[in-house]
Amino acid sequence: MIKSPWRGDFPIINNTQCESPYIYLDSAATAQTPASVIERMQHFYLNEYATVHRGVHRLSSEATDNMEQTRQDVADFIQAKSREQIVFTKGTTEAINLVANTFLPTFTQSGDEIIITDMEHHANIVPWQLLSERLGLTIKVWAMTSDGELLLDDLQALLSPRTKLVALTHISNVLGCINPIKKATSIAHQYGAVVLIDGAQGVMHQAVNVSDVGCDFYAFSGHKLYGPTGVGVLYMAKKWADTLPPWEGGGAMIDHVQLPMGTSYQAAPWRFEAGTPNIAGILGLGEAIKYVNHIGIDAISQYEEELMLYAEEKLQNLDSLNVYGNSDKRVGLISFNLGVHHAYDVGSFLDRYNVAIRTGHHCAMPLLARLEQTAVCRASFALYSDSQDVDVLVDRLNYIKKLLG
Structure with missing residues (x-):
């Protein structure tokens, strides 16, 4: 037994x-949550509840410190080089949409190409389709074999000087197959293409080292990793953390606002986190990572x-x-x-x-x-x-x- x-x-x-x-x-859809994660979120609401980044009082300062410590914990968990490469989102879907709506309008032009696989979750298909239609981009499909394998030679055949982005899943949510994300990233980079990895099914089953993989973006959700729903992570390579524009406007992401124009923005990652974040969810994710690390x-x-x-x-x-x-x-x-x-x-x-x-x-x-x-x-x-x-x-x-x- x-x-x-x-x-x-x-x-x-x-x-x-x-x-x-x-x-x-049904853990691939949502993993159940350990008591320690539930207790951490409850403790926040009972003893620490305040918004972050905007207050000088004790509760706000503590909430800010705890949230930023979680950012560091996430960076350590996926072996990112700095916490500034970690953006908190609502989940994998929002993380992919963030990249689609910032990278593509800024760094592509009509006729450029995106490569995706035919084993992707809709969250790693539809955002690219929406932006491709708007920007005049071409989507190419990296087709899997009959037994669910992605062959690197097939990727090589699809790549061209006009390929701007390759998006693929780390582990398929239907077949459970582990894809060759490190080798795929290396090949794509030879053509100057950016690589996004959908890690929603990856982080709970095996160690992830984004620095070793070399990908430009890696996205995952808290609720797949024994954490709460409504919180996720987007890892950005430093190049993109420093250069991508904001995609949502609001509080917390600004540096200085003036009328009628002339607003300036925060550095990454806060430039990408407009409005009040899901603080309890972020702290719950941090506790889930501690739980996984303990085991x-x-x-x-x-x-x-x-x-x-x-x-x-x-x-x-x-x-x-x-x-x-x-x-x-x-x-x-x-x-x-x-x-x-x-x-x-x-x-x-x-x-x-x-x-x-x-x-x-x-x-x-x-x-x-x-x-x-x-x-x-x-x-x-x-x-x-x-x-x-x-x-x-x-x-x-x-x-x-x-x-x-």
């Missing part, structure tokens, strides 16, 4: 009031790898189960369909039996089109998952198969 030593840290997972255990296998991301990766091997072995014994992606390169999740039965039907039946999975297109319609599917089931795992969760999933799938025929 593979038993998580951290399961008791998560109130929902450890809820003993349910008639039968609740099996949560050790390598220990988490090793545990999850063992659990994934167990899950794949158990699921292989299920007749009529179609599993998508390459098992040798899969992290954190397994996507599948149960014979001819629609994913929604399977997910609905599982919910009746207290098993939570994700069903649908997973905000990755182009990828599902490549799989020739409209919907798939996805079971995803985290540090609180264990082999009993897998056993219950397999048992319930067997029952549904018999029930539906």
Whole structure:
């Protein structure tokens, strides 16, 4: 039996009031939150509540110091060279939109090119489409192979002197495959292209070193990393932190305002953080990072790898189960369909039996089109998952198969 030593840290997972255990296998959508993160946010509201960067009184000063310490903690976590490279956002989606709405209008012209893959989450597709339509840019698609692999030779063939940006996911939210982000970044940089990595599925499963990868931008969300919703991070290489213009106007991001024109702006990262931030969420993210650091991301990766091997072995014994992606390169999740039965039907039946999975297109319609599917089931795992969760999933799938025929 593979038993998580951290399961008791998560109130929902450890809820003993349910008639039968609740099996949560939807961590790729939102990871559950440990008690320490909830307590940190509650402590802020009970004892430290004030806005940041604008007050000289004690509560405001403490809130500011704590938020900026979290910025440093995030920088250390992804091994950025300075905290000024860390911009707080609402999540991965806003982080990508920030880059789309600042970099593209400033550094591209009509006819320039963007490369994205066909395994991207919609958050790493639609912002580029919107700006490309407005600016007259061309989008090229780096297509995955039939077993879900991105070949570097295919990227090389797409790149040209007009390529301005390459955007790709670190780990696919449907296939769980780890993409060659460091090599892709190096190749793209040879053509002068900027590289953005969608790290939403990456940060919770393995160590991230943005300085080593060399990417220009790396984005992720707090709620994928055992933190709260409504907070995310955009890492910027120093070159872009120093040169990109603001994309939203308001308080906190200005240096001096005068009428009718002539306003000047703060340095990065505050230039990109207009208005009052999600202070409680940011502090919760900081606490989540402390929690992960206390366990050790390598220990988490090793545990999850063992659990994934167990899950794949158990699921292989299920007749009529179609599993998508390459098992040798899969992290954190397994996507599948149960014979001819629609994913929604399977997910609905599982919910009746207290098993939570994700069903649908997973905000990755182009990828599902490549799989020739409209919907798939996805079971995803985290540090609180264990082999009993897998056993219950397999048992319930067997029952549904018999029930539906």
